[in-house]
Amino acid sequence: MKVFLVLLLFSTSLSASIPNELPSQTNINSILFREMKSYMFQVLQKSQIFKLSEKCQLIKFNNLSVPHSRRELKFCLETQIMEGKISQTLRVQSSNQFAGSFKLVRTGKNLSPLSLERFLSFNLPENKHGQKLEFYFDHFSFAITNDLRTLPFKFDSFLQIKGFHINIYEDIQNDVRYRSYLLTCDDCHGIPVLKVQVDQQNISYYTGMDVGEVTPAHFNQMLANFIVIPFSQLGIQIRDNLIEELNWPRI
DSSP, rough: HHHHHHHHHHOOOOOOOTTTSSTTTTTTHHHTTTHHHHHHHHHHTTTTEOOOOOSEEEEOOOOTSTTTTOOEEEEEEEEETTTEEEEEEEEEETTTTTEEEEEEEEESOOOOOOHHHHHHTOOOOOTTTTEEEEEEEETTTTTEEEOOSSEEEEEEEEETTGGEEEEEEEEETEEEEEEEEEEEETTTTTOEEEEEETTTTTEEEEEEEESEEOOHHHHHHHHHIIIHHHHHHHHHHHHHHHHHHHOOOOO
């Protein structure tokens, strides 16, 4: 909710940069994984944690307020380190049954692998300029690609459920920096591109629904309704899928 309020309340300022409050390739993970981070925090709070090896942990979950909630989850993190690339796969078992796997691939310089504890908490690293981040969940078609190695910067997210596809694209042309947002899905019948651009000291906002420039308030409302809220729903659907389909704990 705080993210939505910030998006709706910020105003145009005389700055030669796109406002930091807007969703971007460097802060979008905090929106997507907010629900999963909250969920895992609550799961771990109600669990006993046992270290099985350097790469595996067992958590014994029991929520006394929820009948039949007892679960044993085993998490194992496999890491491959190559020159300029780190690939990590988190495999999960629930009560000795396969319960999904997540894969994180990062490309660039000055990288270090995530610890099992950090991966388990869905505390993904901020993607920095010169790096590429890819994240996959294998139980249904979900993937994000965040590439900041060269202009244009690209962020692409795809979720098979309801055909969500969210794209953020940023570039500089003729000394004008712009960032565009696009959501398409099976139920929304396509949403026009939302675009913010900076030309010298001027910040301008556009939507594909209107011809020409729109006000910051109108742009922010469109952005919150058609990008931020649906993007948050992607994270909620991941959490609900783990609980309903893969036997993760119900909190």
